[in-house]
Structures are given as structure tokens and as C-alpha cells.
Amino acid sequence: MTKVRSRPPEGFPKRRARARRRALLLGFLAALVPLLILLGLQYRWLTELEESSRVAREASLGTYLDAIAKNVGYGTWKEAEWSLSVSATALKPEYEGKLAKHFTKVSNELSGSRTYFVVSFGDPAKISLYDFETKSMVKAAESPRIQAFYAAAVPWIVRGRMERRVEKPEPEGFRDDPEMRLMIRPLVDDESRLVGLAGMTLDPDHYRDNVLPSAFEEVLGKQPDLVATVWNQRGERMIGPEDEDSGNRERTIRRLPKPFDDWKVSIHSPTSTPEQWARANFLFNLTLSAVLALVLLGGIGLALRTASREMHLSEMKSDFVSNVSHELRTPLSSIRVFGEFMRLDRVTDAAKVREYGEYIETESRRLTQLIDNILDFSRIESGGKVYHRELCDLEELVAGALKTFEVRLRQKGFRVYLERPEADEPLLLNADPGALVQAVCNLIDNAVKYSNGGQEIQVTIERRGDPETGEAVVSVRDHGIGISREEQKHIFDRFHRVGTGLVHDVRGAGLGLSIVQHIVEAHGGRVDVKSDLGRGSTFSLHFPLEPTGETVDEEKP
Numbered sequence: 001m002t003k004v005r006s007r008p009p010e011g012f013p014k015r016r017a018r019a020r021r022r023a024l025l026l027g028f029l030a031a032l033v034p035l036l037i038l039l040g041l042q043y044r045w046l047t048e049l050e051e052s053s054r055v056a057r058e059a060s061l062g063t064y065l066d067a068i069a070k071n072v073g074y075g076t077w078k079e080a081e082w083s084l085s086v087s088a089t090a091l092k093p094e095y096e097g098k099l100a101k102h103f104t105k106v107s108n109e110l111s112g113s114r115t116y117f118v119v120s121f122g123d124p125a126k127i128s129l130y131d132f133e134t135k136s137m138v139k140a141a142e143s144p145r146i147q148a149f150y151a152a153a154v155p156w157i158v159r160g161r162m163e164r165r166v167e168k169p170e171p172e173g174f175r176d177d178p179e180m181r182l183m184i185r186p187l188v189d190d191e192s193r194l195v196g197l198a199g200m201t202l203d204p205d206h207y208r209d210n211v212l213p214s215a216f217e218e219v220l221g222k223q224p225d226l227v228a229t230v231w232n233q234r235g236e237r238m239i240g241p242e243d244e245d246s247g248n249r250e251r252t253i254r255r256l257p258k259p260f261d262d263w264k265v266s267i268h269s270p271t272s273t274p275e276q277w278a279r280a281n282f283l284f285n286l287t288l289s290a291v292l293a294l295v296l297l298g299g300i301g302l303a304l305r306t307a308s309r310e311m312h313l314s315e316m317k318s319d320f321v322s323n324v325s326h327e328l329r330t331p332l333s334s335i336r337v338f339g340e341f342m343r344l345d346r347v348t349d350a351a352k353v354r355e356y357g358e359y360i361e362t363e364s365r366r367l368t369q370l371i372d373n374i375l376d377f378s379r380i381e382s383g384g385k386v387y388h389r390e391l392c393d394l395e396e397l398v399a400g401a402l403k404t405f406e407v408r409l410r411q412k413g414f415r416v417y418l419e420r421p422e423a424d425e426p427l428l429l430n431a432d433p434g435a436l437v438q439a440v441c442n443l444i445d446n447a448v449k450y451s452n453g454g455q456e457i458q459v460t461i462e463r464r465g466d467p468e469t470g471e472a473v474v475s476v477r478d479h480g481i482g483i484s485r486e487e488q489k490h491i492f493d494r495f496h497r498v499g500t501g502l503v504h505d506v507r508g509a510g511l512g513l514s515i516v517q518h519i520v521e522a523h524g525g526r527v528d529v530k531s532d533l534g535r536g537s538t539f540s541l542h543f544p545l546e547p548t549g550e551t552v553d554e555e556k557p
Contacts, residue, residue: 020311024304031300035293042289046282054278058252061267064219064226065254068265071215073257076202079112080171080183084198088187091120091196096128096137103130103137112206115145118187119153119197121160127153145201148180153197156186160194167192173258178233181259202259208238212265226267233262241270316494328370331363362407369441373511376438380518387432387522391546394427394436394472395420395461401440402459405448412455414448419460427463427472428546431523436543439519440474442512443539447478454479454536463545471525472543479536488529492517516541 083106090099103116107130116130117140127140127149140146152174159166169186184199208230216228216239229240253266269277338356341347347356379385402409402416409416421427429436447457458477464470483491494514516539520527524544531537 017312020308020315024308027307028300028304032297035296039289039293043286046285046289049285050278050282053281054275057277061226061252062254064223064267065252065265067219068212068215068228069254069256071218072207072211072260075211075215076173076183076257076260077171079110080185080200082106083110083113083116083200084171084183084185086118086187086198088189088195090198091118091187099128100130100136104135107132112203112211113200114203115201117149117199119149119157119199121153121157121194121196125150125153125157145180148176148182149199151176152182152184152199156184156194156197163193165192166194173261175259175261178262183259204260207260212239220267225269225271227270229266229268231264238263328367331367331370334363335360335367358407359411362411365404366408369438369445372438373442373515376515380515385518385522387435387519389430389432391428392431392433392436394429394474394543397433397436398440398459398461398474401437401444404437404441405444409448409457412448414451414455414457417456417458419458419462421461421463427461429472429523429543430546431543432519435519436523439516439541440476442516443476443541446512446539447476447480447537450480450537451478452481464542470545472545473540474543475538475540477536477538482533482535483529483531483537484533488531491529492527 083103086099086102089095090102099118106116107113118128118137120126120128127146128137129140130136131138140149166186166188169188171183171185174182174184181202181204182199183202184197186194187196187198189195212230220226220228227241230238232238252268253264255261256263256265338360342353342356347353376385398418402418405416444457444459451457456479458475460473460475460477462473462475464473492513494511517527520541520543525542528540528542529537530540
């Protein structure tokens with residue numbers, strides 16, 4: 001019965017790689033699609049937030065303006081409350097001295113008033129003024145200013161004659177003339193009947209230069225990016241920067257309380273309008289979302305790439321276990337069969353005994369080489385590989401490697417051509433002899449495995465460059481299946497095997513070339529390969545020459 005080893009169908013590695021890439025692509029799309037949906041929703045929310053931010057910004061500016069107006073109004077009311085806090089008895093002539101003393105005290109402590117006066121609701125009504133020079137109350141002479149006082153008092157006189165009660169008299173602002181801004185306070189008797197008024201005229205310059213700046217500082221002190229502007233009744237700018245473009249940014253405007261209700265106050269940012277401010281926030285949030293999305297996509301891509309590498313590594317390790325198992329089983333089976341023949345005395349011819357012994361030796365060397373590769377790979381991976389260096393002749397090392405393969409090559413019908421340098425001077429290397437023999441053996445083993453009928457191998461030893469600083473090169477050329485340019489990038493990776501049809505017929509651990517590269521680089525050299533599909537491959541090991549003839553013995557990891 002003939003045993004036929006099963007093998008994967010043609011192109012199986014490529015289909016398996018495509019399946020792996022398809023699974024990773026589906027995983028990436030499964031993460032990308034929800035992310036894009038979230039980004040779309042985020043954009044929609046940010047658009048709505050932009051409009052809400054603009055409205056909120058305008059509302060915030062309006063709140064600041066309301067606070068400024070309230071601050072100014074409360075300060076004016078507080079000053080009038082104290083300045084005009086006189087009783088109804090002060091209207092009597094005998095109390096004019098006390099009334100004058102009160103206004104004198106007030107005028108010494110406050111500077112926001114130009115005139116203090118009282119109006120008595122008699123028949124006719126009478127007005128008394130406080131004289132700042134004589135510090136006494138005087139009878140008012142007819143003048144435009146007195147007419148303004150009467151105009152402010154008329155509504156209250158009418159109300160008093162209608163016997164309407166005032167339970168809690170509060171100061172109020174009055175403006176009939178831009179130059180005459182009054183604060184008046186009704187005076188009531190014990191029965192809450194209106195009997196007169198106490199009033200004061202306010203100084204606009206004092207409010208412009210002192211009261212308004214103080215209110216701005218109190219409200220906007222922690223908002224350095226906001227600037228307040230004040231216009232008078234003629235639309236002239238009284239406070240604020242002379243910025244021609246600021247008018248385009250001023251959107252929120254408030255009027256001050258009486259008697260300055262013809263003055264307007266606005267707040268704006270010198271750098272942006274509420275729309276621009278909202279747009280800047282929108283762009284910042286959108287950029288932040290985009291950056292976070294890119295970082296997330298990068299993380300997903302990195303995770304998928306890692307998963308792909310792990311899946312690929314797992315597949316290679318699985319193939320490695322399968323291939324190594326076969327590689328171990330084949331020489332062991334041969335050794336066991338030939339050993340049984342010899343043990344059972346089935347072979348009596350001395351030539352046959354010698355032939356079977358050569359087979360056993362060949363398979364033993366093959367088994368030893370495989371085990372050495374696995375052990376060396378384990379040491380290399382763990383960082384524990386140590387090379388015992390000494391001065392050695394490269395030609396002797398290559399000859400020893402070929403001697404190791406002599407029986408196997410003869411059995412398989414291979415012809416080996418060795419080309420040596422013509423110079424008599426030996427090629428001396430400071431190297432580990434066993435490691436270099438192992439590297440050359442791995443290359444010869446690959447040349448045998450992948451010969452595909454081309455049973456010629458050329459081994460070349462040559463010197464290149466200056467004798468002192470040059471290099472020694474060992475090249476192994478076969479006429480086998482060759483390696484594509486795409487595969488040449490990965491042939492030195494661990495567990496990697498060329499994905500051709502022949503690779504399924506030829507077993508291997510996928511460690512030989514990886515170990516070769518490590519050995520050569522550990523000796524300060526390099527490996528290069530030249531190959532074309534169907535035309536064979538040439539592997540070259542480049543080693544630096546030892547310039548002196550001194551013996552070197554060292555251990556170097």
C-alpha cells in the first residue's frame with residue numbers, strides 16, 4: 001500500500017490570508033460605522049450648540065448690561081434716599097435752619113448734585129433753594145431752572161390735591177430737559193398725605209467720569225475681553241474706545257434708569273461678535289471631536305494591526321508545530337527502519353551495512369541540525385545566545401559544512417561546485433566556528449529542499465575590498481524554484497515560509513534563514529539574496545575579515 005501525504009489545496013495560504021484580512025476589515029468597519037454615525041450626530045449637536053451659544057452670549061451680555069444699569073440706578077437711588085431724607089415739618093419756615101444744615105452736611109460728603117430744593121404744596125406752591133455759598137435756604141426767583149422744578153412737581157401737586165395717600169415715599173428720577181436731571185422724593189405728613197417734595201439736580205459730568213466707570217469696573221472687572229460704550233442723548237460717544245468697527249459688533253444695548261434714561265450703554269468684545277464667538281467655539285469643539293476621532297481610529301487600527309499580527313503569528317506557530325513534527329518524525333522513522341534491518345541481521349553484505357550506516361548518520365545529522373536550529377532560536381528569542389569566538393579559517397569552515405552534507409548530497413544525486421580564492425593567504429575571521437558552519441548548513445539545506453529538480457549547487461568563497469578592511473563572502477547558489485521579490489522582504493522573518501505550491505511538499509520549520517541572519521549580524525556581517533522565480537536563488541554571507549593573525553578567544557552575546 002502506498003502512503004500519500006495529504007496537502008492543502010493550491011493557494012491555501014493566500015486564501016487563508018485573504019480570509020484573515022476580510023475578518024479584520026469587517027472588524028474595522030464594525031468600529032468605523034458607529035464612529036461615523038456618532039461624528040454625524042456630534043456635528044448636528046455642535047451646530048445646534050452654536051446657535052444656542054450665540055443666544056447665550058447675547059443673553060450674557062444683556063445680563064451684564066442689566067447689572068450695570070441696576071448698579072447705576074441703585075447708586076443714584078441710594079444717594080437720593082440719603083440726601084432727600086427730610087420730614088414734612090422741614091417745610092415750615094421755622095425749620096429752615098435745620099433743613100439748611102442737612103443739605104450742608106450732604107453737600108460736604110457727596111459731589112453728584114448741583115442743587116437741592118424743596119417744594120411746598122401750598123396755594124400757590126412755593127420753592128426754596130439751598131444756597132451753597134451762604135449755606136442757607138433762599139426763596140427761588142423765576143428762572144428756567146425753577147420752571148423745571150415746577151414741571152417735576154406738578155404731577156405730585158395734582159395727586160396731593162386729589163388727596164391720594166403715599167404709604168412709602170421713594171425717590172424717583174425725572175428728566176424734562178437734558179441739562180436738568182432731577183431726583184425727587186415726596187414728603188408726606190403723619191396721615192400719609194402729600195404736602196411737598198424734596199429734590200436735587202444731578203451732575204452729568206460726575207456720572208460720566210465717576211459713577212459709570214465705577215459700575216463698569218464692578219461688573220466687568222473679571223471680564224477683560226468685554227468693553228462698555230456709552231452714548232449721550234445726541235448719539236455722541238461719551239465712554240468707550242474710538243473703534244470704527246466696534247459699531248458692527250455692538251448688538252446688545254440698554255438704557256440707563258431715570259433721570260439718565262436718554263443715555264445708552266452697550267457691551268461688545270473687541271475681537272469678536274456673539275456670532276463669531278459662537279463660531280469659534282463650534283470650530284474648536286469640531287476640531288477636538290475630529291482629533292479624538294482620529295486618535296480613536298488610530299487606536300482601532302493599531303489594535304487590529306496587532307490582532308492581525310497575532311493571528312498571523314498563531315498561524316505560523318501552528319504550521320511550525322506541524323512542520324517540526326514531520327521533520328522530526330521523518331529522520332527518526334528512517335533511523336528506526338535501518339536499525340531494525342541491522343538488528344534482525346537482514347543485511348549481511350558489508351557494502352549494504354555501510355550504506356545503511358551512512359543513511360543512519362545522514363538522518364542523525366539532519367535531526368541534530370533541526371534540533372540545533374530550534375534550540376538556537378529559543379536562545380536567540382530569550383537573548384541568551386552566546387557565541388564563543390576564535391580565529392578561524394573560512395575555507396575550512398565551509399569545507400566542514402559540505403563534509404557534513406556529503407552523504408546526503410550523494411544520495412540525492414546533487415553535484416556541488418566549490419570555488420575558492422586563488423590567493424594563498426587564508427580568509428581569517430574572528431567568529432564562532434560552530435555558528436558559521438550552522439549558517440552555511442542552513443543555506444545548503446534550503447538549496448537541497450527547494451531544488452525542484454535542479455541538482456547543482458555552487459558554493460563560492462571570495463575576498464572583496466581592501467585586505468585590511470575588506471570582507472569575506474560565502475555565496476550559495478541553487479537552480480531551484482526561486483523567490484519572488486515580494487516574498488524576499490519576509491524570508492528572514494521567523495516562521496515565514498514562501499507561499500508557493502512546492503512549500504507544501506517540502507517540510508520545514510521556517511527558522512533556518514532567521515537564524516542565519518542572526519548569526520551573520522552577530523558577527524558584524526550582513527546577508528543578501530538575489531533570486532528570480534524559476535531561476536534559482538543566491539544567498540551571500542558577508543563577514544568582516546580579521547586584519548591580524550593573533551588568536552582571539554572570547555564569549556560575546
